[in-house]
Amino acid sequence: GVVFRDGTDVLQSKKGDVSAEILVGTKADPKSVLISFTAPYKLETGSVYDVECRDQKTGDGAFLAVTEKADGKSLEELDSSFFMKRLFDPTGRFSFYGPPTDVKVKKSTMIDNGKRLLEVSFSNLSQSTNAEIPRTALIVATIPKGTDNAVMLVASANASRWKKGADVASKTIVDSFSAIPSPRTSMKLRVKDRSNG
Secondary structure, rough: EEEEEOOOOEEOOOOOEHHHEEEEEOOEEEEEEEEEEEEEOOEEOOOOOOOOOEEOOOOEEEEEEEEEEEOOOOOOOOOOHHHHHHOOOOOOOOOOOOOEEEEEEEEEEEHHHEEEEEEHHHHHHOOOOOEEEEEEEEEEEOOOOOOOEEEEEEEEHHHHHHHHHHHHHHHHHHHHHEEEEEOOOOOOOOEOOOOOO
8 A cells, every 4th residue: 555654645736736745665764755646537535545536437547556665676677567466466456346357568668767657458347237347557657766666656447448538648647757755854754644534
């Protein structure tokens, strides 16, 4: 899951700009990272959600995820399966009604500013019809300087909408993604308690 810094909130401007401050690393040595992206969907709130924007009607959406430690490897050195393991984890966003099937990495490239872009297709169960619905996702990943976890933004839509423009919308969302180390202060980095949120 995503861990927030105590005293901070996930915010979304009227233009759709989303910002949050998250903690990565270990409890003993947490590192604070400022993340931001722009999405045309509404920010979901409540303790079930980390950082997620979703269109209730279409199911198109974007969410943030943090990987396990990269063990000092760079984004280029990490196998695509490293990102997929986090994304399709049994507790992951796409496994809500059961594990996704037909997972295929269609593209994996390094892009500007030391980020990695993956395009993935998969199927997941629909809650209402119990049918498998094909989806496509674009994932942008970066390892913020001084940290050892990849921070990922995942934008996805069902396959039929992908062909009708959701691919362009998703590309715009991942292109807007930024994850940079927070400015250092003398304040202690504490984890935000979300048990009653």
